[in-house]
Amino acid sequence: MCQTGVLAAAANWALDHNLDRLAEDHRLASRLRTHLWQIEGVILAPEDSPINLAFATVIDPGINLDLLIARLSQKGVLVSKFGPRRLRMATHLGVTESGIDFAASAIREVMGARAEFKAMALA
Secondary structure, three states: OHHHHHHHHHHHHHHHHOOOHHHHHHHHHHHHHHHHHOOOOEEOOOOOOOOOEEEEEEOOOOOOHHHHHHHHHHOOOOOEEOOOOEEEEEOOOOOOHHHHHHHHHHHHHHHHOHHHHHHHHHO
């Protein structure tokens, strides 16, 4: 229960100091989703409301999601696994428009290296 107070204090501070920033996070997440729509092998569910998250399903069974996440991490793009084939990405105070473009480019590049993934999976 000790951590609950710490989390509540952080949330309270964010509400007092960064509420205006939320609209920017939503805009950046929308930009990321627009990029992700254009990547072959990735599908997204359309978002009905503003949200600072992007969820992408990797439909190519030849791509090992854990290896994809590790490869993106090496490029400085942090992505979470959110199910057997699903990725979760979040925008926040430290994310910029150029960062979104960089992340989308890295995802496109890594997804395009399918042969590398298959070789890594066999090793």
